[in-house]
Amino acid sequence: MPIHKLPSQLINQIAAGEVVSRPASVVKELLENALDAGARKMHVDVHNGGLRLLRVSDDGSGIVAEELSLALERHATSKVTSLRDLESVTTLGFRGEALPSIASVSRLTLTSRTADSDRAWRVASREPEGFHPPVPAAAPTGTTVEVADLFYNTPARRKFMRSERTEFQHIERVVRQIALGRFEIGFTLTHNQRETLRLAPAPSERDQVDRLGKLLGDAFVAEVLHLSHEAAGLKLMGWIGLPNYSRSQPDQQHFFVNGRWVRDKLISHAVRHAYRDVMYRDRQPAYVLHLQIDPEQVDVNVHPAKHEVRFRQSQLVHGFVAKSVERALAQVRPGETGLTQPERPSTMDNPTPPGRDFTAEVSSGFVQQPISWRVNEKPSPRYLNSISDYAEPLRARTEPAKPTGDRVADELSPPLGYAVAQLHGVYILAENTQGLIIVDMHAAHERITYEALKSAMAEAGIPSQPLLMPIQVHVSTEEADAAEGHSDEFSRLGLEVHRSGPETLTVRRVPVPLEGSDVDGLVRDVLSDLIQFGTSGRFEAAIDEILANMACHGSVRANRRLTLAEMNALLRDMERTERSGQCNHGRPTWVQLQLDELDHLFLRGR
Ligand code: ADP
Ligand code: MG
Numbered sequence: 001m002p003i004h005k006l007p008s009q010l011i012n013q014i015a016a017g018e019v020v021s022r023p024a025s026v027v028k029e030l031l032e033n034a035l036d037a038g039a040r041k042m043h044v045d046v047h048n049g050g051l052r053l054l055r056v057s058d059d060g061s062g063i064v065a066e067e068l069s070l071a072l073e074r075h076a077t078s079k080v081t082s083l084r085d086l087e088s089v090t091t092l093g094f095r096g097e098a099l100p101s102i103a104s105v106s107r108l109t110l111t112s113r114t115a116d117s118d119r120a121w122r123v124a125s126r127e128p129e130g131f132h133p134p135v136p137a138a139a140p141t142g143t144t145v146e147v148a149d150l151f152y153n154t155p156a157r158r159k160f161m162r163s164e165r166t167e168f169q170h171i172e173r174v175v176r177q178i179a180l181g182r183f184e185i186g187f188t189l190t191h192n193q194r195e196t197l198r199l200a201p202a203p204s205e206r207d208q209v210d211r212l213g214k215l216l217g218d219a220f221v222a223e224v225l226h227l228s229h230e231a232a233g234l235k236l237m238g239w240i241g242l243p244n245y246s247r248s249q250p251d252q253q254h255f256f257v258n259g260r261w262v263r264d265k266l267i268s269h270a271v272r273h274a275y276r277d278v279m280y281r282d283r284q285p286a287y288v289l290h291l292q293i294d295p296e297q298v299d300v301n302v303h304p305a306k307h308e309v310r311f312r313q314s315q316l317v318h319g320f321v322a323k324s325v326e327r328a329l330a331q332v333r334p335g336e337t338g339l340t341q342p343e344r345p346s347t348m349d350n351p352t353p354p355g356r357d358f359t360a361e362v363s364s365g366f367v368q369q370p371i372s373w374r375v376n377e378k379p380s381p382r383y384l385n386s387i388s389d390y391a392e393p394l395r396a397r398t399e400p401a402k403p404t405g406d407r408v409a410d411e412l413s414p415p416l417g418y419a420v421a422q423l424h425g426v427y428i429l430a431e432n433t434q435g436l437i438i439v440d441m442h443a444a445h446e447r448i449t450y451e452a453l454k455s456a457m458a459e460a461g462i463p464s465q466p467l468l469m470p471i472q473v474h475v476s477t478e479e480a481d482a483a484e485g486h487s488d489e490f491s492r493l494g495l496e497v498h499r500s501g502p503e504t505l506t507v508r509r510v511p512v513p514l515e516g517s518d519v520d521g522l523v524r525d526v527l528s529d530l531i532q533f534g535t536s537g538r539f540e541a542a543i544d545e546i547l548a549n550m551a552c553h554g555s556v557r558a559n560r561r562l563t564l565a566e567m568n569a570l571l572r573d574m575e576r577t578e579r580s581g582q583c584n585h586g587r588p589t590w591v592q593l594q595l596d597e598l599d600h601l602f603l604r605g606r
Contacts, residue, residue: 008074009104012074012101012103012104013101013104013105013153013154015097015100015101015304016105017157018304019097019098019101019304020102020105020150021157022160022161022167023046023049023050023054023168023170023171024050024167024170024173025305026050026054026102026106026147026150027054027056027171027175028178028305029093029099029102030054030056030102030145030147031044031174031175032092032093032098032178033092033093033098033099033143033145034056034058034143035092035182035185036060036079036091036092036093037060037061037062037142037143039059039060039142039185040185040186040201041058041059041185041186041187041201042056042057042186043055043057043058043187043190044171044175044187044189044190045057045189045190046168046171046189046191046192047191047192047193048164048192049161049163049164049165049166049167049168050147050167050168050171051150051151051161051164052148053148053149054148054150054171055144055145055146055147057142057144057145058143058144059140059141059142060143062113062114062115062117062142063110063114063143064117065117065134068110068121068122068134069123069133071110072103072108072123072125073096074096074097075095076096077095077096079091079094079096080094088294088295088296089300089301090258090295092259092260093306094301095301095304095306097304099145102145103125105150105151105154105157106147106148106149106151107125107148107149108124108125108145108146108147109122109124109146110123110143110145111137111139111143112139112142112143113139113141113143114141115141119136119137119138120136120137120140121136121137122134122135122136122137123135168191172189172196172197175187175189176197176215177254177261179199180211180212180215180261181256181259181261183201183203183207184201184202186199186200186201187199197214199211205226209221212288216252216288219245220241220245220286223241223242223244224239224240224241224245224286225240225241225242225328225329226238226239227239227240227289227324227328229324229327229328231320232316233294233297234291234292234293234316234317235291235293236290236291236292236321236324236325237289237290238288238289239287239288240285240287240289241285241286241287243278243279243285243329243581243586244582244586244587244588246283246284246586247283247284247285247286248282248283248284249284250268250284251284252284252286252287253271253284253285253286254287254288255267255268255287255289255291256290257293258291258293258295259290260307260309262307263308264309265533266311266317266532266533267291267317267318267321269529270317270318270322270325271287271321272285273322273326273537273541274322274323274324274326275325276537276541276544277326277329277544277579277584278329278582278584279586280585280586283586287325289321289325291317291321298311299311299312314533314534315533315534318533318534318535319535330579413433414432414571414572414575416430416572416575416590417430417431417432417433417437417571418430418431418432418568418571419564419568422561422562422567423438426441426442427440428441428562428567428571430567430571434592434594434595435593435594435596436593436598437590437591437592437593438591438593439570439571439590440583440588440590441562441567441570442556443588443589444574444583444589444590445556445570446548446551446555446583446584447551447574447577447579447580447583447584447589448570448577449550449551449554450547450551450584451577451580452577453547453550454544454547457543457547461494462493462494462511462512462513462543463494464494464496464510464511464512465510465512465515466509467507467508467510470507470508471506471519471520472505472506472507473504473507473519473520473523473524475503475504475505476503477502479524479527479528480499480501480503480504480505482531483497483523485530486530493511493539493540494510495509495511495539496508496509497523507520507523511539511543513543513547514539514546517542517546522538522542525538526538548584551584574589574590
């Protein structure tokens with residue numbers, strides 16, 4: 001076959017192969033266009049899984065009659081004009097491909113009206129190519145795109161379609177995803193004329209939490225922290241699930257970069273890294289997070305479907321996201337208010353209140369309810385004396401002032417209250433202002449010891465020692481280059497790694513806690529992280545794991561009798577310790593039973 005130019009219809013169909021894989025991807029493109037047009041309300045109507053008919057209408061800016069046919073032409077866009085624009089894209093679209101691609105594999109009708117026009121105009125795609133001139137139509141301000149008989153002319157693609165139900169589920173997922181990214185916008189979704197989703201605009205935090213509940217379930221809302229953090233020109237805000245609320249799948253991980261939903265390895269790695277200490281390794285955290293970043297710092301033109309991005313300073317972004325999430329988790333000390341309480345300023349519109357870097361708030365679920373939790377001190381000095389102190393049994397300290405009266409009313413009484421008894425050698429029962437606290441003493445002590453070991457290590461630096469037998473690690477040239485480039489980082493972690501050949505590394509010195517572990521495998525994994533993400537937390541994670549093990553063995557075992565003073569000392573340590581709400585394996589260390597819950601058990605009206 002001689003080389004020849006392809007007809008434009010075929011070019012569009014080829015492009016459609018990348019952008020329009022199923023009805024849901026049509027919905028995504030059309031909703032993104034509506035968002036770019038400044039719409040506040042959008043309706044998605046689906047018939048037969050979107051294969052027969054899909055309609056997306058919005059109340060956005062609309063398109064003027066003269067440009068209507070142009071909108072359906074390839075590489076026609078109102079969003080960028082120069083390379084300069086492309087380098088700082090603030091719209092979701094910019095390729096000018098979606099409408100022509102969709103039109104080339106369906107029967108598409110575009111109806112639109114601008115605010116200053118007295119009527120709407122309509123164009124329709126027709127075979128084999130080209131478009132009718134616009135005809136007048138009746139419609140309100142905004143745009144409606146109707147896509148009928150998707151893939152009618154590309155039978156190969158049509159064959160890949162699943163059942164109508166499945167295709168609709170994909171559509172639903174797309175709408176939900178977009179709705180999590182834009183709380184200020186209202187959405188409706190119907191299937192075969194039945195409404196399946198209605199979301200009112202959610203300006204206040206309370207509305208936002210309602211929407212979160214609708215989209216991710218009440219269980220998520222009941223165990224979620226709100227976070228908002230800003231540094232180095234980056235801003236991260238949103239909600240992260242408490243470690244107790246973990247999932248087997250990464251199905252509730254929503255990350256938005258400047259309003260764009262993205263699936264990004266760097267980001268999911270950063271978030272997982274932040275959870276490493278409080279969640280089982282095979283569990284997945286849930287989160288809805290929005291990153292705001294200077295558009296020039298992120299390249300959105302790396303994938304036709306635009307759900308991937310590339311950060312110009314990936315290490316900075318990785319570190320910022322990991323640190324923000326980690327700090328929020330570390331401060332799981334219930335705040336003054338729960339997520340479900342009304343009348344708080346909007347989280348999406350208002351920046352963090354001054355003077356409070358973080359807002360870590362726990363909702364009023366049954367477990368670990370909001371009680372005001374004050375200080376964020378260092379662990380008590382006795383843990384910092386030396387690492388070998390870890391096994392030291394709890395030592396009695398000053399006896400707290402005994403609570404007086406029927407109920408603890410003292411404002412100054414500590415959040416976890418005062419111990420009243422030990423139950424079956426496993427639990428500590430304590431009385432606080434709100435009712436009864438139950439503490440799993442081993443789990444709690446384990447976390448305290450672990451955090452103390454970590455801070456001792458952080459303060460003293462990681463001790464390292466030379467190996468009697470240096471370890472040879474065989475790697476690729478790229479990995480060896482990476483090892484050379486990051487040698488400072490290795491030595492900071494107590495590792496001495498030399499390049500001893502084009503594809504060989506020699507490890508001569510390792511951090512003490514890692515002696516005897518699989519250094520070879522660890523170095524290789526770290527290098528692959530460094531190449532992929534520019535950073536790796538694996539050594540820290542491996543060291544943490546060993547410290548966690550030490551903590552586990554050094555912590556009070558079940559069936560050990562504690563005196564009230566010892567129990568109180570443990571409660572006070574918990575209040576001072578970061579992440580003390582979870583044991584090292586992500587299970588809760590304490591729960592609160594409210595007085596009214598107790599009253600309820602006894603049918604006691606108050
Ligand atoms: P892109 O979004 O990359 O610019 P599209 O093919 O999706 O390319 O859309 C082409 C143009 O049509 C857009 O640049 C925009 O000007 C216009 N357009 C598409 N959908 C809408 C809409 N819902 N409201 C207003 N204008 C729209
Ligand atoms: Mg578009």
